Amino acid sequence: xxxxxxxxxxxxxxxxxxxxxxxxxxxxxxxxxxxxxxxxxxxxxxxxxxxxxxxxxxxxxxxxxxxxxxxxxxxxxxxxxxxxxxxxxxxxxxxxxxxxxxxxxxxxxxxxxxxxxxxxxxxxxxxxxxxxxxxxxxxxxxxxxxxxxxxxxxxxxxxxxxxxxxxxxxxxxxxxxxxxxxxxxxxxxxxxxxxxxxxxxxxxxxxxxxxxxxxxxxxxxxxxxxxxxxxxxxxxxxxxxxxxxxxxxxxxxxxxxxxxxxxxxxxxxxxxxxxxxxxxxxxxxxxxxxxxxxxxxxxxxxxxxxxxxxxxxxxxxxxxxxxxxxxxxxxxxxxxxxxxxxxxxxxxxxxxxxxxxxxxxxxxxxxxxxxxxxxxxxxxxxxxx
Numbered sequence: 001x002x003x004x005x006x007x008x009x010x011x012x013x014x015x016x017x018x019x020x021x022x023x024x025x026x027x028x029x030x031x032x033x034x035x036x037x038x039x040x041x042x043x044x045x046x047x048x049x050x051x052x053x054x055x056x057x058x059x060x061x062x063x064x065x066x067x068x069x070x071x072x073x074x075x076x077x078x079x080x081x082x083x084x085x086x087x088x089x090x091x092x093x094x095x096x097x098x099x100x101x102x103x104x105x106x107x108x109x110x111x112x113x114x115x116x117x118x119x120x121x122x123x124x125x126x127x128x129x130x131x132x133x134x135x136x137x138x139x140x141x142x143x144x145x146x147x148x149x150x151x152x153x154x155x156x157x158x159x160x161x162x163x164x165x166x167x168x169x170x171x172x173x174x175x176x177x178x179x180x181x182x183x184x185x186x187x188x189x190x191x192x193x194x195x196x197x198x199x200x201x202x203x204x205x206x207x208x209x210x211x212x213x214x215x216x217x218x219x220x221x222x223x224x225x226x227x228x229x230x231x232x233x234x235x236x237x238x239x240x241x242x243x244x245x246x247x248x249x250x251x252x253x254x255x256x257x258x259x260x261x262x263x264x265x266x267x268x269x270x271x272x273x274x275x276x277x278x279x280x281x282x283x284x285x286x287x288x289x290x291x292x293x294x295x296x297x298x299x300x301x302x303x304x305x306x307x308x309x310x311x312x313x314x315x316x317x318x319x320x321x322x323x324x325x326x327x328x329x330x331x332x333x334x335x336x337x338x339x340x341x342x343x344x345x346x347x348x349x350x351x352x353x354x355x356x357x358x359x360x361x362x363x364x365x366x367x368x369x370x371x372x373x374x375x376x377x378x379x380x381x382x383x384x385x
Contacts, residue, residue, distance in 0.1 A: 009183045016177040017111045018142025020170045023149040030160040045101045050340045052105035057337035060113045064329030073114035073181035079107030081174030088167035117329045120320040128317030130262025136313040137258040210379040215315035216342030217373040231359045242294040249302040254309030271380035277310040282370035289360040
């Protein structure tokens with residue numbers, strides 16, 4: 001497969017996967033609330049989405065290492081399609097909505113591990129930062145397109161986005177992802193099967209757990225800021241239009257940093273760039289609850305988005321290079337599982353901080369975790385900058 005054909009196929013797949021996730025997840029949450037169940041049930045949906053990557057991490061990675069990306073990505077595309085179909089069929093039944101969320105989690109983990117392994121296989125040792133930067137730019141595009149489906153007008157007296165047409169659109173996108181999955185796994189040679197390496201031994205590789213720590217803490221900070229920025233705006237009397245501007249500036253800056261990542265990595269080195277980006281992210285998050293004018297907060301949000309956008313693709317390349325031969329898929333799946341753990345644990349601590357110290361306490365705590373991420377990034381080998 002030529003480079004242009006590969007990136008076109010990957011773009012269709014990655015944008016489709018993220019668009020489905022970022023449309024169907026909030027639509028399922030609205031559907032559960034619309035059935036009269038309280039916000040506590042949203043935690044059940046969160047767990048249903050997060051548990052499959054934890055349980056299937058090793059299975060997914062071992063499958064990719066053994067037989068290539070295509071089989072796992074086909075499983076992922078099928079999971080996404082069935083999740084949308086089940087959401088449509090079970091839109092009036094809580095149990096089926098929870099099951100659809102679980103299937104969505106299965107589809108995401110198989111799809112993303114396959115994508116990341118395919119990107120790593122197409123990259124030379126010196127080109128991973130650039131290629132993972134382009135890949136995460138594509139995922140950002142999908143994350144921006146998916147929520148547009150929530151603008152479909154509701155039917156009847158309800159004011160929430162209608163699940164039925166959103167599920168239909170996601171099912172169609174799932175079919176596209178499924179078809180695109182069939183094109184992977186044929187463009188590179190795979191090494192001979194290596195002896196199975198225990199996950200504990202992989203995590204014990206020098207720098208591995210620290211790379212995963214950086215990745216998880218950055219991703220958790222993105223989730224926390226997305227959840228609590230509305231509270232920051234409300235507490236400061238900031239109009240919703242300014243909040244939209246903050247979120248938009250963050251997203252655009254994140255995409256800009258990712259599309260220019262290869263250039264920045266060559267200029268500054270991976271260690272310096274990752275450490276600095278984590279430190280700047282920490283300062284920006286701590287600055288968000290300060291009484292700045294709205295325009296200044298938009299600028300702070302953009303700075304945070306740019307810095308946080310640097311870290312995720314850098315850690316993908318970092319762990320992919322640390323992986324021994326024949327274990328790259330396993331290592332990338334472990335990284336994804338670690339991200340899910342952080343996305344579950346950090347927001348729980350954030351909720352406790354909110355009860356004790358309000359929104360400011362949440363953001364200061366999140367900034368402190370990003371300070372830990374900056375320390376952890378110091379484990380990047382000096383040969384990488």
